[in-house]
Amino acid sequence: MNNQIEFTNEDFEEDRYSRLRLIPWWDQEKLSNAVIMVVGAGAIGNELIKNLTLLGIGKILIYDMDLIENTNLTRSVLYRAKDVGRYKAEVAAERAREINPDVHAKAFAQNIIDDVGLGVFRRMDVVLGGLDNREARLAINQSCYKVNRPWIDGAIEALNGFARVFVPKQGACYECTMTETDWMLVNKRKSCALLTHEQMNEGKIPTTPTSSSVIAGIQVQEMLKLLHADRGLPTLAGKGYVFNGLTHDSYVVEYQKKPDCMSHDIYEEIIEKQWAAKTTSIKTALEEIKRELGQRAVIDLDRDIAIKAACPCGAEKELFTPVHRLKGDMLICPACGRQMTFESTHTFHGSEPYIDKTFDEIGVPLLHIISGRAGMNIRHYEFTADADAVFQGI
Ligand SMILES: [Zn+2]
Ligand SMILES: [Zn+2]
Missing domain, CATH: 3.40.50.720 (NAD(P)-binding Rossmann-like Domain)
Structure with a gap:
């Protein structure tokens, strides 16, 4: 001592x-x-x-x-x-x-x-x-x-x-x-x-x-x-x-590596874009991707987004939430109380009526990576402008 x-x-x-x-x-x-x-x-x-x-x-x-x-x-x-x-x-x-x-x-x-x-x-x-x-x-x-x-x-x-x-x-x-x-x-x-x-x-x-x-x-x-x-x-x-x-x-x-395992896909090239989930619309991102990959290009997400629910009674309801986040009460028809069915997608072509929505509005998280695809040509794009918000304070 x-x-x-x-x-x-x-x-x-x-x-x-x-x-x-x-x-x-x-x-x-x-x-x-x-x-x-x-x-x-x-x-x-x-x-x-x-x-x-x-x-x-x-x-x-x-x-x-x-x-x-x-x-x-x-x-x-x-x-x-x-x-x-x-x-x-x-x-x-x-x-x-x-x-x-x-x-x-x-x-x-x-x-x-x-x-x-x-x-x-x-x-x-x-x-x-x-x-x-x-x-x-x-x-x-x-x-x-x-x-x-x-x-x-x-x-x-x-x-x-x-x-x-x-x-x-x-x-x-x-x-x-x-x-x-x-x-x-x-x-x-x-x-x-x-x-x-x-x-x-x-x-x-x-x-x-x-x-x-x-x-x-x-x-x-x-x-x-x-x-x-x-x-x-x-x-x-x-x-x-x-x-x-x-x-x-x-x-x-x-552990044995399974040759048919679905999880071994690696995004080899990730392109950093000055996009932010809260301000960039599907339309804006898709236009930019089409400029790079051609007019046939589409956006692919790694998750399914529930777009809308429909009821046999004719009632419809917007969802715009990842399918994983759907809860039972979200699918109850507001008009008649019956169970509604829902439509979901993970691909966006550009003709969708909701194309002006931001990625945040359809449930895509900050700093996410989306894929642009034209035939076999696939590129991955990051919402790099979100990095500051995620890492703010550290
Ligand atoms: Zn595996
Ligand atoms: Zn109904």
Whole structure:
């Protein structure tokens, strides 16, 4: 303790990361320049964010649309009793900044399936998942592959858990690992559009702060190796670390890449456009794309947009929302109360009556990437003007 007297305050400030730097391959600058997305700020997410913050990760984007409940307090080091009722993402970001002021953390109370543009994923060094459902994992996997970014999934149940690393072009992706049961559960969830968010959260999984810290620790260690890719360290790309908390046995499984997997499509070339989802209309974007690809060009979205609902009684209703976001009550006929059917599309030709709508008005998120297609010629266009809004404040 006595030797502390020799340090000045400045020495202590310089010292913050010095024990980390003792690791021969460590480059703290890679960490301070890193941009990491954490999806889910529950049991695993708390441990992920805690680790990222201690390590001095430069920018952390935290996605979670849930509010803190009393029951979260047993597994969430970042939350206090007084935080109950606040957004998990907001409190987690606040605490991250408090633990380490070098860290720029931003909260997004958004749904990862619909609300996050591909250009956001494209700007991440690594995406970390602390999720409790397959549908969100599937969405992250598809987004990460399109823009060629790695992601690391974590899952826990009671004392057990696993961590899996998915890197495009390096072995299996998340979808390759999905079994028939997984698909059945995803489809069941998709068909549950009538259920409320709370009801969908039923069938809760028992989790502990101990298993979440083990698994999140492995995830962040894998992230560190991915950030130091030039050091040639072994990673778990295409593999999973399986942890049995009853025996404390652990092992690594290698997943088989499925040749017919639908998720391996990578957007090779992405053209940055000064378009913004809230101000650029379908018409404006399509005109520009036609100038580049020819008059036959169309716009393709990576999601289906419900355009309008119709009832046998003749009543019609505009929807303009991603099909995934449709809720049962949106399809009840306002005139007669019967169930309406809806029309949806993901392709825009230019003759649509709603062509003057902005992309935001049809449910396309900020900083998204759309595709222009003329025959076999496909180009991908990013709404780059949205980047400032997404990254504002960090
Ligand atoms: Zn796959
Ligand atoms: Zn009707």
